[in-house]
Every structure is written in C-alpha cells, then in structure tokens.
Amino acid sequence: METQPTSHITEAVRSLIGAQxxxxxxxxxxxxxxxxxxxxxxxxxxxxxxxxxxxxxTKFGGVVAPPLFPTHMFRRRPDAPDPLDVLRDNPDWDGVxxxxxxxxxxxxxxxxxxxGGVEAEFHQLAKVGDRVFAKSRYVDIYEKExxxxxxxxxxxxxxxxxxxxxxxxxxxxxxxRR
Amino acid sequence: xTSDGRLRRCFxxxxxxxxxxxxxxxxxxxxxLMRWSAAIENWHRIHYxxxxxxxHDGLPDLxxxxxxxxxxxxxxxxDWVGLDGWLWKISFQFRGMDRVWDTVTAWGRxxxxxxxxNYGIVxxxxxxxxxxxxxxxxxxxxxxxxxxxxxxxxxxxxAAQ
Numbered sequence: 017m018e019t020q021p022t023s024h025i026t027e028a029v030r031s032l033i034g035a036q037x038x039x040x041x042x043x044x045x046x047x048x049x050x051x052x053x054x055x056x057x058x059x060x061x062x063x064x065x066x067x068x069x070x071x072x073x074t075k076f077g078g079v080v081a082p083p084l085f086p087t088h089m090f091r092r093r094p095d096a097p098d099p100l101d102v103l104r105d106n107p108d109w110d111g112v113x114x115x116x117x118x119x120x121x122x123x124x125x126x127x128x129x130x131x132g133g134v135e136a137e138f139h140q141l142a143k144v145g146d147r148v149f150a151k152s153r154y155v156d157i158y159e160k161e162x163x164x165x166x167x168x169x170x171x172x173x174x175x176x177x178x179x180x181x182x183x184x185x186x187x188x189x190x191x192x193r194r
Numbered sequence: 195x196t197s198d199g200r201l202r203r204c205f206x207x208x209x210x211x212x213x214x215x216x217x218x219x220x221x222x223x224x225x226x227l228m229r230w231s232a233a234i235e236n237w238h239r240i241h242y243x244x245x246x247x248x249x250h251d252g253l254p255d256l257x258x259x260x261x262x263x264x265x266x267x268x269x270x271x272x273d274w275v276g277l278d279g280w281l282w283k284i285s286f287q288f289r290g291m292d293r294v295w296d297t298v299t300a301w302g303r304x305x306x307x308x309x310x311x312n313y314g315i316v317x318x319x320x321x322x323x324x325x326x327x328x329x330x331x332x333x334x335x336x337x338x339x340x341x342x343x344x345x346x347x348x349x350x351x352x353a354a355q
Contacts, residue, residue, distance in 0.1 A: 111237035131260030133287035140350035
C-alpha cells in the first residue's frame, strides 16, 4: 500500500490565513539606550541614531531608530512568565518565543525555525520617545518540499504606527519551519 | 551639496549600473552574535549555543542572525540614498546561511530609474555575500531621490504624494 504524504497544512492551519491581531503597544516607548545598544550591535554609526544635535538639524528633528527597529519592540512584558522556565522540563527548548506574540501560533509539528526574508515599506522612522503600535496578520501559510522533508512557510504582515496614528512601516516577514 | 555641507544625491546623478558603496561587517565572532541577541532579547540558541546549533538543529555552526543581516541590507541602501532621499521599499530573501566568523558584504546596483513628478524613483538590486563568495541574501530596493534644484522628498513619505 502506498503511503500518503501528509500535509502540515491542516484545516486548523489553513484557518489561520487572514487572521488578524488586535493592535498592540510595544513593551516600552523608543528608548535612547535601547537604540544605542541596537546600533552598536548592527555596527552602524549613523549620527541620526545617536547625535541629538545632528539629528535636530535633519528632517527627523531628533534621534531616530533604524527603519526596522520597530519590529524588535515587542518584548517580554514585566508581568509575563519567564520563557526560560521551559528549560526545567525541556532542556532542548530552542529559545524561540516568550516575546510578545501578536498572533496565535501556527500548529505544525516542526521544531526548527529559520528566518526566510523580509519585504518592507518605510514611511517614517520612529523617534526616541515615540510609542509604537503594531497590528499583524497572517498573509499566507504554505508548504514546500525541501531536501530534508516538508517545510512550512508563514508570511506575517505587520503595520507599525506611532502615538499619533501615523504609519511608520509595513513589514512582511517569512518564517520557515522545517 | 546642502547648506550644511552634506552631499545631496540627486536623481540626475544616478546612472543605471551604478554600484552602491558596499558595507562590510565582520568577521562576525560569537561575541558579536551574542551582543545582537542580547540587544533584541532574542534567545534562539542557534546563534550562541554551538552544541545546540550543530547537534540539535544539525547546522554547520552558529548562524549569523537573519534579524541582524536585515539591518545591514537596509544600511547599504540607506547610506547611499542619504538624508535628502528616502529608502522606500526593500525586499530580500535569506537563501543561504552565514556562519560565525564569516565576514559579510552587503552590496547594491542601480537597475532602473524613472522620474515621477517632483522626484525620482531608483530601483536597485541588492545582496549580501560572505568571504567564500556565497550570495546568501538577495533582493531589491526602491529609493526616492530629489531632482537637482527640485523640492525635497516629502517626509514622512507616502506614495500618493
């Protein structure tokens, strides 16, 4: 008897396509120290990211964060459980998760996660002191046959706005589970 | 030049085939990777736990974070565009892995340009290669530049303007 290749795109998975999150506020406003650590880690010494006097003289009117900085602003909230607690029962936990997920998880039995890519449209940069809000939606969830078996691709589109409701960026991120 | 002495890149200055000044980073040590993971509070172990990366996930070594590489892809275009232009759209796929101790070079090349009302739109092909010559990241970018002697590119930038 021939074995049927089973798809990970079950009805439960498919039903998530188009699902939209509520609008959520970032864990903290854009912090100067967070921007400093961030740009030091990406090795970008652009004065717009660190020199207030310089930045005041630009169209930004003050120190700004890199275009994709808002995508990292949804951290573990102070009242959220410690994701590292998982390690007590599962020392093989991959360390993914525990951040402020906007959307429900995609229920597939694939444990390894890779970043597939980014598609972004920028309108303005977040400034130090800005509050940032995000709203996400599953644009697509699909399966591909890889060298080591089936891979599930999840495309999430997130719109980032500031405290005035002005659009900062729209970012599509593809996550690959294999 | 602008009044404060900065270089103002105008639409007319750009030719199809122009190369963007490359942005080189590395070698990316485990310390660099740890600093990045800590900066964004991302605890994915394939970027700092070598045993987990190789034995659990079957990877060749620690991987350079895609979440880090994306900012380098942005930087190569943003630095070239300058303060008077705007990096409007960027898109790239992570096709290959870059490993710990790799040196990566983000590059770009102008592929098309079109005048659009008061400003110009420039299309670029962009990518990132490592010291082995592997082109692990590939994509495109769309930039907006002012016309020589023309109005500033609107900021915030919206396509309908």
